[in-house]
Amino acid sequence: MIQINLNDTECAFQYKSNRILARDYWIFNLMHYNRLVNAGLRISSILIQNKLSLPVILGVKPTVFSLxxxxxxxxxxxxxxxxxxxxxxxxxxxxxxxxxxxxxxxxxxxxxxxxxxxxxxxxxxxxxxxxxxxxxxxxxxxxxxxxxxxxxxxxxxxxxxxxxxxxxxxxxxxxxxxxxxxxxxxxxxxxxxxxxxxxxxxxxxxxxxxxxxxxxxxxxxxxxxxxxxxxxxxxxxxxxxxxxxxxxxxxxxxxxxxxxxxxxxxxxxxxxxxxxxxxxxxxxxxxxxxxxxxxxxxxxxxxxxxxxxxxxxxxxxxxxxxxxxxxxxxxxxxxxxxxxxxxxxxxxxxxxxxxxxLPYLIRRAQENTSVSDQMGRELQLHQIEMKRRKLLVL
Ligand SMILES: Cc1cc2nc3c(=O)[nH]c(=O)nc-3n(C[C@H](O)[C@H](O)[C@H](O)COP(=O)(O)OP(=O)(O)OC[C@H]3O[C@@H](n4cnc5c(N)ncnc54)[C@H](O)[C@@H]3O)c2cc1C
Missing domain, CATH: 3.20.20.220 (TIM Barrel)
Known part of the structure; x- marks a missing residue:
């Protein structure tokens, strides 16, 4: 029987290239430590209601949307x-x-x-x-x-x-x-x-x-x-x-x-x-x-x-x-x-x-800004894998 090891970040993130792993690490970092992403998504929502969708697409799509x-x-x-x-x-x-x-x-x-x-x-x-x-x-x-x-x-x-x-x-x-x-x-x-x-x-x-x-x-x-x-x-x-x-x-x-x-x-x-x-x-x-x-x-x-x-x-x-x-x-x-x-x-x-x-993304950002263990955990797991891949030295 295969043992389950939830701490195995190599397996958890094997589907992420170094570039994607680093991007997601920074997204979780931003979401966790300040309310920038949360506020950004709310502004995006207002921009979209006012038919200003291009800046939103450029900012949100390659980042939180893609994640x-x-x-x-x-x-x-x-x-x-x-x-x-x-x-x-x-x-x-x-x-x-x-x-x-x-x-x-x-x-x-x-x-x-x-x-x-x-x-x-x-x-x-x-x-x-x-x-x-x-x-x-x-x-x-x-x-x-x-x-x-x-x-x-x-x-x-x-x-x-x-x-x-x-x-x-x-x-x-x-x-x-x-x-x-x-x-x-x-x-x-x-x-x-x-x-x-x-x-x-x-x-x-x-x-x-x-x-x-x-x-x-x-x-x-x-x-x-x-x-x-x-x-x-x-x-x-x-x-x-x-x-x-x-x-x-x-x-x-x-x-x-x-x-x-x-x-x-x-x-x-x-x-x-x-x-x-x-x-x-x-x-x-x-x-x-x-x-x-x-x-x-x-x-x-x-x-x-x-x-x-x-x-x-x-x-x-x-x-x-x-x-x-x-x-x-x-x-x-x-x-x-x-x-x-x-x-x-x-x-x-x-x-x-x-x-x-966007409403769904705002909810994800809110969760990740909260101080709950679960959300800090995403950041921590990405950090461990970044270090394992030697993409982060600290
Ligand atoms: C695939 C998927 C589908 C989902 N579909 C739905 C859905 O259809 N409807 C829906 O409502 N949610 C849905 N959710 C969200 C889900 O309900 C939880 O909010 C979320 O997954 C966090 O709970 P957790 O089991 O992951 O673990 P944990 O992080 O351990 O639990 C957090 C949850 O515990 C409960 N909780 C926290 N504090 C207290 C407290 N003081 N008193 C009582 N309870 C508390 C809350 O429900 C909170 O969300 C879904 C989640 C997933 C992953």
């Missing part, structure tokens, strides 16, 4: 997809468009997902396409469904139209055996997404996990919901697709709860989130015949814990119901060392015009 995104289109992402494939790492395509509310935008997003599925079907290292249902369904409708209120006639008709688009997308994914990840967003729209993904799984996940719902374990109630869904999948005989994440909307959740005067749905501590994340890993791996899981995390302990539990349960490293995923440009030490050990690993690859993915 965190595949390309400005599917075709322009091919080189990166092929490059990752050479090191045993697959790709999850993520059309980088954020929530919209007009029907023509929903049509556009649906078409982009369809294009991604067709593109994936002719590239063997792309087995998964990611989606955000808030780019396909109006947010107020999802909010109303979540709160248990009935939709009026107009809303019902609109929702039916959205569902038709989603079923068309999923049917295509099913025919091409490409999985569709449904991202989790705000907790106050989640019930509708749970119902819809269950409906899709009942139809399309009978023999193969096409649809994956996302479980945010920073929410106090999500472990329970996951357990209920595992029971439903076992009883009804379909495969539950489960992407496990901790959750990315902590501040927004807190603000919302405060504004509404309701209990904050987020766990009271990081330890509680970690505890539920571990329990979720344990639960899904114990039901591996009925659950297909993606451990979507940059946390080293969670990753190693998953491998330990899987080994105890004699689940082989490349089991078709087990995979790991990290964002492109982050936690390469996990992705590439896990791939080397024979696990199925995918990089989450956003793509699309620079102006469309």
């Amino acid at each position: 965190f995104c595949g390309g400005t289109s599917l075709e322009k992402s091919i080189n990166k997809i092929e490059h990752l494939k050479n090191y045993g790492v697959g790709t999850i395509l993520d059309y980088g468009v954020e929530a919209k509310d007009r029907d023509e935008d929903f049509d556009k997003t649906a078409q982009a997902i369809i294009d991604a599925i067709l593109f994936a079907s002719s590239h063997p290292s792309i087995k998964i396409v990611s989606s955000k249902f808030t780019s396909l369904i109006p947010f107020p409708i999802l909010e109303k469904i979540h709160s248990g209120h009935e939709l009026n006639i107009e809303e019902s008709e609109r929702f039916d139209k959205c569902k038709k688009r989603i079923f068309k997308i999923t049917e295509l994914a099913f025919q091409n055996k490409i999985s569709l990840f449904v991202d989790a967003e705000e907790s106050w729209i989640q019930n509708g997404l749970d119902d819809l993904t269950l409906e899709l799984m009942r139809k399309y996940n009978k023999d193969f996990p096409i649809v994956y719902n996302t479980f945010q374990l920073y929410l106090k109630n999500r472990l329970g919901v996951l357990e209920d869904m595992i029971a439903i999948a076992e009883k009804e005989g379909f495969i539950l697709g489960a992407k496990l994440v901790r959750g990315a909307y902590m501040e927004k959740e807190e603000d919302y709860a405060r504004a509404k005067g309701i209990e904050n749905p987020i766990q009271i501590s990081k330890e509680n989130t970690d505890r539920d994340y571990d329990k979720a890993i344990c639960n899904v791996l114990n039901h591996i015949n009925n659950v297909a899981v993606c451990i979507a995390s940059h946390n080293e302990e969670s990753t190693m814990y998953s491998t330990k539990v899987a080994a105890e349960l004699q689940i082989e490293n490349n089991h078709p119901h087990l995979c790991f995923s990290q964002l492109l440009g982050m936690s390469d030490h996990i992705s590439f060392n896990m791939a080397k050990a024979g696990y199925r690993v995918y990089k989450y690859m956003p793509y699309g015009p620079v102006r469309e993915v």
Whole structure:
């Protein structure tokens, strides 16, 4: 059995040339030690809104965009997809468009997902396409469904139209055996997404996990919901697709709860989130015949814990119901060392015009400016590899 060594930076960064390694080292350096990149991206956003896109393209595209995104289109992402494939790492395509509310935008997003599925079907290292249902369904409708209120006639008709688009997308994914990840967003729209993904799984996940719902374990109630869904999948005989994440909307959740005067749905501590994340890993791996899981995390302990539990349960490293995923440009030490050990690993690859993915890049910059261990870690790992390659002497 191959030992996993997450400290092996040679393996982690073997896919980066000296030039790219040095560039990324400086990008992480700038992001970590000052707010220049963060501020630069915000200015870029304003420039783009004022149709001044050339300076943005010149500044952002060869730097942060190139680090965190595949390309400005599917075709322009091919080189990166092929490059990752050479090191045993697959790709999850993520059309980088954020929530919209007009029907023509929903049509556009649906078409982009369809294009991604067709593109994936002719590239063997792309087995998964990611989606955000808030780019396909109006947010107020999802909010109303979540709160248990009935939709009026107009809303019902609109929702039916959205569902038709989603079923068309999923049917295509099913025919091409490409999985569709449904991202989790705000907790106050989640019930509708749970119902819809269950409906899709009942139809399309009978023999193969096409649809994956996302479980945010920073929410106090999500472990329970996951357990209920595992029971439903076992009883009804379909495969539950489960992407496990901790959750990315902590501040927004807190603000919302405060504004509404309701209990904050987020766990009271990081330890509680970690505890539920571990329990979720344990639960899904114990039901591996009925659950297909993606451990979507940059946390080293969670990753190693998953491998330990899987080994105890004699689940082989490349089991078709087990995979790991990290964002492109982050936690390469996990992705590439896990791939080397024979696990199925995918990089989450956003793509699309620079102006469309700017909100995503701003979020990455914010994370990297924070003082959290995880972000300092990217810089530190690049530094170790720079020194190993003798590109840095200090
Ligand atoms: C491939 C991929 C797909 C993703 N998809 C989604 C998605 O669909 N929806 C989504 O919301 N996020 C998604 N994320 C982001 C994810 O939820 C996390 O924000 C991010 O990965 C950091 O968590 P971590 O597991 O990597 O590890 P860590 O760095 O160990 O954990 C950080 C996380 O712990 C939680 N946390 C931190 N402090 C506290 C506290 N005081 N109390 C309680 N909890 C706390 C927060 O969730 C925080 O993000 C995705 C991440 C990846 C890698």
